[in-house]
Amino acid sequence: MTTYKHTVGGANYVFEDLRTLMARATPLRSGDCLAGVAAATAEERVAAQMALAAVPLRRFLDEAVVPYESDEVTRLIMDTHDAEAFAPVAHLSVGDFRNWLLAEDVDAATLSALAPGLTPEMVAAVSKIMRNQDLILAAKKCRVITRFRNTIGLSGKMSTRLQPNHPTDDAAGIAASVLDGLMYGSGDAVIGINPATDNVPQVIRLLEMLDAIIQRYEIPTQSCVLTHVTNTIQAIERGAPVDLVFQSIAGTEAANRGFGIDLAVLGEARAAALSLRRGADFDGVMGDNVMYFETGQGSALSANGHHGCDQQTIEARAYAVARHFKPLLVNTVVGFIGPEYLYDGKQIIRAGLEDHFCAKLLGLPMGCDVCYTNHAEADQNDMDVLLTLLGVAGCNFVMGIPGSDDVMLNYQTTSFHDALYVREVLGLRPAPEFDAWLAYMRITAGGADFRLADSLSPAFQRVLENAA
Amino acid sequence: MKPNVIRLDPWTGLRRFTDARIALGRAGVSLPTQAQLEFQLAHARARDAVHARPDWDEIETALAALGLQTLRVSSKxxxxxxxxxxxxLGRRLDDKSIEVLQACSRALNANVMEQAEDGADICFDVAFVVADGLSAYAVQRQAVPLLEAVLLLLQAERWRIAPVALVNQGRVAVGDEIGALLKAAIVVVLVGERPGLSSPDSLGVYFTHTPRPGMTDATRNCISNVRPAGLPAPAAAHKLCYLLSESRRRKISGVALKDDAEVELNLATANRNFLTAD
Known part of the structure; x- marks a missing residue:
């Protein structure tokens, strides 16, 4: 087996394999310390980064960080690699690849053509030697557009998932949050509920409820109930109106087994959702991005399926899983997992930017749940920083929740107000179909600027009288 | 004159349907000052709940008044x-605590009731563990009332109850090691849950039959959100004692027990979706 070496001053650093080199080169985070794979010293970390910069990109096609024989995600990565797409960068080292990505003439079209030629490990490797500004600059060049009932990911747009969670799935409680969100211009990525229970009849009831709202107000968006993929398959079999299939995914077969899934069941679910033909017609082509995936650094270690890799490399491998199923939305739930994986605001911000960059470079419609828990060393100010940076980086979507407070999952994510803030300071707008709907419903004032109307949408006035 | 720059939302009445922070109004597109500061207060309380330390002396005194012995231990x-x-580290006892529990166990060795399936002695039907977890406030406010209610129900059924272990810096799984050392058939862990913004003092309850170090979550049953505004202590005690009786009778815990016995989540369906009501 090849070892990797680097000498800094008098010290000679040896890294026994690519997996170890990647782990030692990763910017500091608590999850890698917990796993025992982090660099022992700051100098060792930079020595590893220097050694990693010298590794040829081709090397990642020869040396798997998780064994090919025992891991279906590795097999997916290797077997679907597109050598032709890889050709423009095939001669580069990791360090040269960073320079290449930052060059002015590498644009959206170049990166889009390159995506099938990149493996998650190549992308993770280069991210480890990039600063936050590099991650933003390179991600901003990428453009990943997806469609179901609207168009997500266009330049100058930022969409939001309206997340109307309620601790007991109370219909009126959910409706109250949906109304609040719609009136604040939220919900173009998806109206997506985390249900309080995984009970299938309950999931179907929620699907029917969201479908009725979308149909009644002719909202150009899609719904999702974030339950296990096997529940959604059952719901489809029972005739439920499923728009998007949700599943949490990870970057190794073992970690996915911990989630109770494999590639086959994801394929089965996608086929089932496509068979419903519920996407809108876009000039004769049906919107066929029917999957919604969530990921997050640390989930593999949490399931003891990390194979001695660092959490960011494994996270990038989850994007290979996502990519295979052509999702509408992929979302890194960056600060949800807790301080044992990402300790503080600094680590959460870095991880959010890495995940967004890696996913975009691999061709995914990446969004971010900009979030934290109360036992992490983080607060609203950290979220403001990450939200603003992701807005600059061209993130496809973020969450929207009343007042940042998820009363069901007990964590804080971005609010409806936060989304309006980032749209205002960066001049971003929702998906065009949803944008037009907001103006038609007189939720927004219409016109060149994206502004909420001064008075309540007439269509919803009667609703409030009903609810009273 | 004070300019009226805050846009109020005319749907504040919907707050009766949810604790979500709806209808906050806006200053420009941003949170009005009052809503902003209220959020900061809630976050401050949740942060304090994580970093405060329980007053173990107070808990010990209150449990003594209920006739419960206590053992003070710490995780690694x-x-x-x-x-x-x-x-x-939070899932394992430190060396000194292991000695404390072993000494207690030796002193009680004469009372062996029966053998577990793996041949180990059993001296108690159940051992209770109180661990600070992620909220000192939860442990401080909910542990004693819950234990009091549980004790009343279990004593009626003549359960033999081990001394209560009070664990500093403990996580749920530390209970498995404690239950094994105390030779208890079942261990019940009362632990401070991760504080939410509106619930800094929510207690979680987990139990395992035949507790042994290294057991996974699949072997545990859980009752969460124990607090006056969530699942109040008397209701939590009833649910717990029902599950404990089933666990004792069938000698299992975890997924297998949950499937048959767990009371269905009482999902409120009384309120309608007013958005599509005609």
Whole structure:
């Protein structure tokens, strides 16, 4: 087996394999310390980064960080690699690849053509030697557009998932949050509920409820109930109106087994959702991005399926899983997992930017749940920083929740107000179909600027009288 | 004159349907000052809940008044920062605590009731563990009322109850090691849950039959959100005692028990979706 070496001053650093080199080169985070794979010293970390910069990109096609024989995600990565797409960068080292990505003439079209030629490990490797500004600059060049009932990911747009969670799935409680969100211009990525229970009849009831709202107000968006993929398959079999299939995914077969899934069941679910033909017609082509995936650094270690890799490399491998199923939305739930994986605001911000960059470079419609828990060393100010940076980086979507407070999952994510803030300071707008709907419903004032109307949408006035 | 720059939302009446922070109004597109500061207060309380330390003396005194002996132990996580970053350490007892429990167990060895399936002696039907977890406030406010209610129900059924272990810097799984050392058939862990913005003092309850170090979550049953505004202590005690009786009768816990016995979540369906009501 090849070892990797680097000498800094008098010290000679040896890294026994690519997996170890990647782990030692990763910017500091608590999850890698917990796993025992982090660099022992700051100098060792930079020595590893220097050694990693010298590794040829081709090397990642020869040396798997998780064994090919025992891991279906590795097999997916290797077997679907597109050598032709890889050709423009095939001669580069990791360090040269960073320079290449930052060059002015590498644009959206170049990166889009390159995506099938990149493996998650190549992308993770280069991210480890990039600063936050590099991650933003390179991600901003990428453009990943997806469609179901609207168009997500266009330049100058930022969409939001309206997340109307309620601790007991109370219909009126959910409706109250949906109304609040719609009136604040939220919900173009998806109206997506985390249900309080995984009970299938309950999931179907929620699907029917969201479908009725979308149909009644002719909202150009899609719904999702974030339950296990096997529940959604059952719901489809029972005739439920499923728009998007949700599943949490990870970057190794073992970690996915911990989630109770494999590639086959994801394929089965996608086929089932496509068979419903519920996407809108876009000039004769049906919107066929029917999957919604969530990921997050640390989930593999949490399931003891990390194979001695660092959490960011494994996270990038989850994007290979996502990519295979052509999702509408992929979302890194960056600060949800807790301080044992990402300790503080600094680590959460870095991880959010890495995940967004890696996913975009691999061709995914990446969004971010900009979030934290109360036992992490983080607060609203950290979220403001990450939200603003992701807005600059061209993130496809973020969450929207009343007042940042998820009363069901007990964590804080971005609010409806936060989304309006980032749209205002960066001049971003929702998906065009949803944008037009907001103006038609007189939720927004219409016109060149994206502004909420001064008075309540007439269509919803009667609703409030009903609810009273 | 004070300019009226805040846009109020005319749907504040919908707040009766949810604790979500709806209808906050806006200053420009941003949170009005009052809503902003209320959020900051809630976050401050949740942060304090994580970093405060329980007053174990007070808990010990209250449990003594209920006739419960206590044992003071600690996990291998020496401080809060280590606890938060090293869940593995919070799941194991430190060496001194192991000695304390072994000494207690030796003193009680004459009372062996029966043998577990793996041949180990059983001296108690159940051992209760109180661990600070992620909220000192939860443990301080909910542990004693819950134990009092549980005790009333279990004593009627003549359960033999071990001394209560009070664990500093403890996570749920530390209970398995304690239950094994105390030779209890079942261990019940009362632990401070991760504080939410509106619930800094929510207690979680987990139990395992035949507790042994290294058991996974699949072997545990859980009752969460124990607090006056969530699942109040008397209701939590009834649910717990029902599950404990089933666990004792069938000698199992976890997924297998849950499937048959767990009371269905009482999902409120009384309120309609007013958005599509005609």
């Amino acid at each position: 996580a020496a401080d809060r920062s280590t606890y938060l970053q090293r869940p593995d």
